[in-house]
Amino acid sequence: MSRDVAFTSRLDALVAWGQKNSLWPMPYGTACCGIEFMSVMGPKYDLARFGAEVARFSPRQADLLVVAGTITEKMAPVITRIYQQMLEPKYVISMGACASSGGFYRAYHVLQGVDKVIPVDVYIPGCPPTPEAVMDGIMALQRMIATRQPRPWKDNWKYPYEQT
Amino acid sequence: MNKLETLKQNLAGKFKIENYKFIHAVGDDVLEVPKEDVPALLLFLRENGHFDFLMDVCGVDFPNREKRFDVVYHLFSSKDASRLRVKAQVGENESIGTVLPAWKGADWFEREAYDMFGIKFEGHPNLRRILTHHQFVGHPLRKDYDANLQQPCTSSLPIHFNNEPGSPGDVLNDKYVPLNIGPAHTAMHGTLRVMAEMDGETIVRCNNEIGYLHRCFEKMAETHPYNQVIPYTDRLNYCSAPMNNIGYCKAVERLLGVEIPPKAQAMRVILAELSRIIDHTIAIGTGAMDLGALTSFFYMFGLREQVYGLFEKLCGARLTVSMTRVGGMAQDAPEGWFDEVLALCKEIRKGTDEMASMVLDNKIFILRTKNVCPVSAQDAIQWGYTGPLLRASGVNLDLRKAKPYYGYDALDFDVPVGTTGDIYDRYLVRFEEMRQSVRIIEQVCKNVPGGDYTIRDKGIVLPEKKDVYGNIEGLMNHFMLIIKGLRPPVGEVYDATEAANGELGFYLVSDGSANPYRLKVRPPCFAIYQSYPTVVKGAMLADAIATVASMNLIAGELDR
Numbered sequence: 201m202s203r204d205v206a207f208t209s210r211l212d213a214l215v216a217w218g219q220k221n222s223l224w225p226m227p228y229g230t231a232c233c234g235i236e237f238m239s240v241m242g243p244k245y246d247l248a249r250f251g252a253e254v255a256r257f258s259p260r261q262a263d264l265l266v267v268a269g270t271i272t273e274k275m276a277p278v279i280t281r282i283y284q285q286m287l288e289p290k291y292v293i294s295m296g297a298c299a300s301s302g303g304f305y306r307a308y309h310v311l312q313g314v315d316k317v318i319p320v321d322v323y324i325p326g327c328p329p330t331p332e333a334v335m336d337g338i339m340a341l342q343r344m345i346a347t348r349q350p351r352p353w354k355d356n357w358k359y360p361y362e363q364t
Numbered sequence: 365m366n367k368l369e370t371l372k373q374n375l376a377g378k379f380k381i382e383n384y385k386f387i388h389a390v391g392d393d394v395l396e397v398p399k400e401d402v403p404a405l406l407l408f409l410r411e412n413g414h415f416d417f418l419m420d421v422c423g424v425d426f427p428n429r430e431k432r433f434d435v436v437y438h439l440f441s442s443k444d445a446s447r448l449r450v451k452a453q454v455g456e457n458e459s460i461g462t463v464l465p466a467w468k469g470a471d472w473f474e475r476e477a478y479d480m481f482g483i484k485f486e487g488h489p490n491l492r493r494i495l496t497h498h499q500f501v502g503h504p505l506r507k508d509y510d511a512n513l514q515q516p517c518t519s520s521l522p523i524h525f526n527n528e529p530g531s532p533g534d535v536l537n538d539k540y541v542p543l544n545i546g547p548a549h550t551a552m553h554g555t556l557r558v559m560a561e562m563d564g565e566t567i568v569r570c571n572n573e574i575g576y577l578h579r580c581f582e583k584m585a586e587t588h589p590y591n592q593v594i595p596y597t598d599r600l601n602y603c604s605a606p607m608n609n610i611g612y613c614k615a616v617e618r619l620l621g622v623e624i625p626p627k628a629q630a631m632r633v634i635l636a637e638l639s640r641i642i643d644h645t646i647a648i649g650t651g652a653m654d655l656g657a658l659t660s661f662f663y664m665f666g667l668r669e670q671v672y673g674l675f676e677k678l679c680g681a682r683l684t685v686s687m688t689r690v691g692g693m694a695q696d697a698p699e700g701w702f703d704e705v706l707a708l709c710k711e712i713r714k715g716t717d718e719m720a721s722m723v724l725d726n727k728i729f730i731l732r733t734k735n736v737c738p739v740s741a742q743d744a745i746q747w748g749y750t751g752p753l754l755r756a757s758g759v760n761l762d763l764r765k766a767k768p769y770y771g772y773d774a775l776d777f778d779v780p781v782g783t784t785g786d787i788y789d790r791y792l793v794r795f796e797e798m799r800q801s802v803r804i805i806e807q808v809c810k811n812v813p814g815g816d817y818t819i820r821d822k823g824i825v826l827p828e829k830k831d832v833y834g835n836i837e838g839l840m841n842h843f844m845l846i847i848k849g850l851r852p853p854v855g856e857v858y859d860a861t862e863a864a865n866g867e868l869g870f871y872l873v874s875d876g877s878a879n880p881y882r883l884k885v886r887p888p889c890f891a892i893y894q895s896y897p898t899v900v901k902g903a904m905l906a907d908a909i910a911t912v913a914s915m916n917l918i919a920g921e922l923d924r
Contacts, residue, residue: 230554230577231920232602235646236683239672242665257550269554273517274497275547275576282548298579304595307580308504308513309496328683361518 212348219263219289220345221251223338226262226286228279230269233296236328237268245331250338259285264341265318268328270298271311277361283318284359291345293337294320297327319354367446368393374413379405390619390857392449399435399452403461403487406437406450410466415439415448416745418463419860420886421473423481424873427507431455433483437463438858438871438886442745442759445766449858459484469748472894480505480582495578495923504583511583523559525571537561540568543905547576551654551909555919558896558908565904570897574923581924585883589849590616590690593880598684600885600921603646604639604864606675608921609688614769615859615870616690619852620824626813628692629770633808634705635687636861637801641712642671643864643916644752644794645719651791651913652723655732660723667715670708677701690850691825692818702809709802709809716802720795724788733787737899737911740785748891751866753915756793757785763862777804787914824850849878865889865916887921 225247227237240247241255256262259282271279283292294314297303300323302312314320321344324337344351368386371393375381385396397405409415417440424434431453439448454460462485463470474485475494482503485491493500497517502509523542536542540561546552555576561569581600585593597608610632617624624632649664672682677698679687687694723729739749744757754761762779764772780796782789818825822841831838854876860869866888873882892915900908 228548228554231579232599232683234554235602238661239665239669239682242669243662244666244669270577270579272497272576272578273514274578275555276517277520278548278576305579305584306512307584308509308511308515309500309578309580310514312514330682 216346216348220342223250223252223264223291223342224254224256224262225252225264225266225293226256226259226282228265228267228269228282230271230275231298233268233299233328236331237266237295237334240331240334245335247335247338250335250342252338259283260287262286263290265290265292266295267292267299267314267318267320268295270303270305271314271317272309273311274309276311276317279314280317280360291322291341292318292320293322293324293341295324295334295337296329297325300325303327315353317360319351319357321351321354371395371413371448375405375408378408390621390855392447392856392858394449394451396451399454399458399460402435402437402450402452403463403465406439406463407466409439409448409450413448414441414443416442417750418467418469418473418748419447419750419867419869419891420871420884421463421470421477422871422884423477423483423505424882425481425505425507429453431458433481435460435477435483436871436884438869440867442761442766445763447858454483456482459486461485462487464488467748468743468746469891469894472890476890479503482506493575495575497575504580505586509583511580511587521573524573525559525561525569537568539563547573551912553650553912553917553919555923556893556912556917558912560905560908562905565906567900567903567905567908570900570908572893572896574893574919576923577919578923579920581885582883585880587879589878590852590880591850593883594688595684595686598686600887600924601643601863601865601868601918602683602920603918604643605684606635606639606687607643607861607863608868609686610636611859611861611863611868612870613688613690614861615857615872616852618859619855619857619872619874620690620850622691622819622821622824624692624819625816626771627815627817630808630812631693631697631817632688633770633772633775634702634805635685637805637808638671638674638705640801640864641798642668644798647864647913647916648719648723648791648794651910651916652729654909654913655729657723657726657729660719663715663719663722667712667719670711674701674705674708677704689818689825691821692816696817702812705805706809709806713799713802716795716798724791724795730788732906732910733791733914735784736787736907737903738784738786739895739899743895744785747895749866749895750888750891751862751864752793752797753785753790753892754866755780756782756789758783763860763867767860769861772804775804775807777801787910790914851876851878860886863888865918866892868921885921885924887924889915889917889922893917893922 294300299314322337322341387394419438419440433454435452437450477483479493543560546557557573559571560567597612598605600608645664649661652660741758760781777800780793827838827841832842852874856873858871860867869886871884875881
């Protein structure tokens with residue numbers, strides 16, 4: 201019997217545990233939700249308690265993209281580029297009505313949901329969501345990571361624009 | 365009426381005033397002129413008529429008319445706070461002369477009118493799209509453009525600069541390094557894009573691009589009933605949402621010709637001043653953060669959370685409150701709310717002083733901001749600055765004093781004015797305004813008038829729930845108002861309030877139906893941000909970041 205087999209599965213669990221407790225979010229705050237996400241980071245709600253403390257503003261240093269705010273058609277190529285630049289493993293939280301579905305902006309210049317261009321793991325409802333809802337979303341994502349939940353939406357994702 | 369008569373005399377002999385129409389509409393002075401006269405007339409009005417501010421330029425579309433568009437210029441005089449609206453009709457394939465020689469600030473306003481309506485401004489050096497993306501086809505605010513017709517964008521524009529007259533255009537210079545900052549960058553607040561050409565650390569040329577958060581506010585307003593526009597106004601300036609509610613409702617109320625009861629006025633003043641405080645906390649907190657100080661952010665958000673707590677008690681929401689309704693407030697304040705506001709005032713005062721000593725007395729902060737990118741009073745007026753930035757440049761103009769509303773004239777407060785208009789002055793003014801706001805809130809809270817929190821006009825305000833469920837008349841009123849909507853008379857109005865960042869104006873055209881025919885917002889930072897490339901030219905890159913922060917740009921109202 202090879203010792204490695206048993207060891208690998210435990211190592212997997214260990215890595216998952218470590219990953220879930222050290223999320224490095226990159227806040228992509230474009231609008232109102234961005235301000236509310238700052239509140240979550242701020243002194244009262246303090247996201248650091250969930251092991252998601254170090255907000256990084258560089259996609260190379262982050263593993264969690266928090267899309268907080270409206271994504272317009274003009275912004276879509278930019279956010280796709282940012283997502284592409286993040287290193288594996290990477291996760292996406294879509295925070296608020298606008299990012300999730302376009303919200304009440306059923307309008308000519310608003311992307312009707314960020315999942316049209318990048319794969320989303322967790323949707324947080326609200327306009328903007330309360331900080332408690334954001335924390336619930338982060339915890340939901342942590343459960344997904346801990347259980348190594350399959351993520352077909354991400355595995356099947358293709359870069360939506362022509363590569364230049 | 366007097367003012368129009370004087371204007372008529374001033375213009376007589378110089379222009380063919382027999383072709384002009386002098387109208388006095390809903391308290392506004394309006395001048396309808398042929399389009400050929402516009403550039404000369406506006407230049408004359410600026411130089412001789414004391415109208416020193418160009419607040420806004422916008423278009424209105426009337427598809428069934430022979431000359432399809434109205435181009436509307438909103439003028440303002442800082443001497444006596446009077447306003448004048450100049451309107452000219454332009455056909456589909458015609459163009460109108462630019463007013464750039466009179467005001468530098470006309471640049472983006474005219475570009476926006478071109479983008480939204482396709483109105484061509486002759487002589488404008490850089491008439492390109494500004495809010496919609498570069499692959500966009502058509503002009504979205506025309507009545508025949510479907511609000512829901514999205515057009516995907518597949519690429520971003522490369523680094524580009526304005527085609528200034530005399531310069532070789534968008535060609536990059538080999539000697540310098542082109543540098544792109546944003547739109548996804550911390551210092552650019554998520555949605556701003558700045559492109560600079562660098563000589564070492566110095567900015568040789570600079571250009572900014574906006575439109576990354578163009579959420580079609582104006583089109584949405586056109587397709588929704590009056591009261592349903594209120595949540596959209598929340599999301600214009602999401603740092604001080606109640607102020608936008610108030611500004612919008614005030615415009616609609618003026619068009620309807622109703623006055624809200626004293627208690628609603630007092631509540632609106634308190635809400636507005638509280639939002640001014642939290643808006644300034646964000647401006648200062650994130651501003652200091654952009655300069656590398658993280659502590660200020662935590663301090664400021666501590667204060668802000670407490671104000672959020674009060675908003676939550678008042679209406680259940682934190683950030684986007686939608687607390688006002690046309691005709692008053694949505695509901696009364698809960699028991700003891702005003703006492704809690706008074707208690708919080710003490711905390712805010714203490715917090716402001718602590719914060720001020722931490723930021724303003726900090727040597728690094730002083731060195732980074734003093735005499736950095738100053739804006740002279742003359743330039744500020746030319747660009748159309750309003751609010752704290754204008755006052756930092758040394759112009760004493762505050763709509764709360766110049767044209768008081770909601771009983772501001774009965775309150776005792778000062779308007780802080782700076783001297784040089786550098787970044788340090790802007791923060792000084794903001795801190796002092798926070799202190800003055802606390803003074804105002806305390807005065808109002810100590811004697812809140814009794815009475816109703818809203819008017820009870822059946823055609824404007826929904827009946828109370830106990831009437832809706834309790835008697836047939838209330839039920840019918842509710843149904844009628846929900847189905848028919850509130851309908852202001854045919855007409856138009858421009859109404860402005862002093863928001864946290866400057867003059868927030870709403871230009872509202874009503875055709876008598878349940879939706880606004882046209883709603884144009886005059887956001888304060890749109891006029892301010894267009895001056896950015898000029899202000900930071902020749903400065904260091906780090907100073908450019910400090911300038912963005914001090915301008916307190918809120919993308920929601922910048923792009924709408």
